[in-house]
Amino acid sequence: MTYRYVFGPVRSSRLGVSLGLDLLGRAVCSMDCLYCEVGPTRELTRTRAPYVPAAELLAELARWKDEHAGAHLDYVTLGGMGEPCLNTGLAEVIAGAKRLFPDTPVAVLTNATLLADASVRAELAQADAVLPSLDSLLPEEFARVNRPAPGLTPEAVAEGILAFARTYPGKIFLEVLLLSGVNDSEENLSRLTAFVARLRPARVDVTTMTRPGAYPAAKAADPAILARFREALGAALASRAVREPAPEATAAPGAATAPLTPEEIREIVLNSIARRPQTAADLRAALARPPEEVAKALAELEADGRIVAVDGFYRPLRRARND
Secondary structure, three states: OOOEEEEEEEEEOOOOEEEEEEEOOOEEEEOOOOOOOOOOHHHHHHHOOOOOHHHHHHHHHHEEEEEEEEOOEOOOOOOOOOOOOOOOOOOHHHHHHHHOOOOEEEEEOOOOOOOOOOHHHHHHHHOEEEEOOOOOOHHHHHHHHOOEEOOOOHHHHHHHHHHHHHHHHOEEEEEEEEEEOOOOOHHHHHHHHHHHHHOOOOEEEHHHHHHOOOOOOOOOOOHHHHHHHHHHHHHHHHOOOEEOOOOOOOOOOOOOOOOOOOHHHHHHHHHHOOOOOOOOOHHHHOOOOHHHHHHHHHHHHHHHOOEEEEEEEEEHHHHHHOO
């Protein structure tokens, strides 16, 4: 059992028990965000390509399904180590995931930078839920927090999201991530409030740093400012929801019902933390394994020099050295 592109399930504050699909295979993105949990972007680009062949990814996903019969999933989620819409196999992966898991909705995490392209919007519209991010509508803040590829502007990203929403029949969950002293200004709040009133998403998640980010400049926003943004964006949405994501590491009943060998547990842990730093509690919740099994896997991986704990979050040792 070896998976290169399928990871998790992870316990997501936004999507519950989520099985991840990595459409990039490495840190390829159209942004190099200060807060990115994957770490610094290694290839900053707006060029679409078959970074991970759709056929290979779907073959892995079919094998995962066979090997985890009965596992509970709330979503199959396209994301991974970069911007999934950069992969020209996006539509094929969405269609294949829905064919393999007809009773599980498919979600896509996106920074929305490619939504100005009508063909990308058409491909993305096959998903059941889309989670675009928009952290600032001020050009100077956008440049600081998202460090985009040349030519990208917050106005273009916002218009792309609006164009997508006009015809998309599924759910849009907008995410706004605030960093202290970077994009938490009143002017950004004013512009985002007007944008949310136009977009009318199903939900807005206003978040801040809860895990190690890519760069030291990424600091968590003040709780009072988070509350201010949530209140204002909530008013813009009226009856729809603006919320703080729920705590992540509580429980994930049935996330993995089939027995797992120690080797399988170690592999799942490695694949999962390569995309997202996680605590032991996060991993226990996502794997739904006894605490002693997860603790043993973590201890063995640390002893082998493959992972390291940084401020309570486990990460691949190679990534920790690159920070």
